[in-house]
Amino acid sequence: MPCLSPSRSAALPIRPSATLSVPSTPGAPFVRGKPSVVIARTVKGKGIDFIENRKEWHHRAPDPKQAEEAFRQLQVQLAALEKEAGS
Numbered sequence: 001m002p003c004l005s006p007s008r009s010a011a012l013p014i015r016p017s018a019t020l021s022v023p024s025t026p027g028a029p030f031v032r033g034k035p036s037v038v039i040a041r042t043v044k045g046k047g048i049d050f051i052e053n054r055k056e057w058h059h060r061a062p063d064p065k066q067a068e069e070a071f072r073q074l075q076v077q078l079a080a081l082e083k084e085a086g087s
Helices: 064-086
Strands: none
């Protein structure tokens, strides 16, 4: 498999909070039938105070109590985003 040189590849930076829709992203360097890559700088566990940016959570799952708390925190954030979008 051939490898792309830097002169034949392009990068599309994505904000951590962005939602990416590749076909409609303006300036996206994607060509049908050619290899492409999206490099997203993300935050592991974003939005969950006891998981965010903690490397030990990369390979383990929360117990039921932790999962319930994580879900609650995400629901609070979603409600705030929905309220903001509706304003």
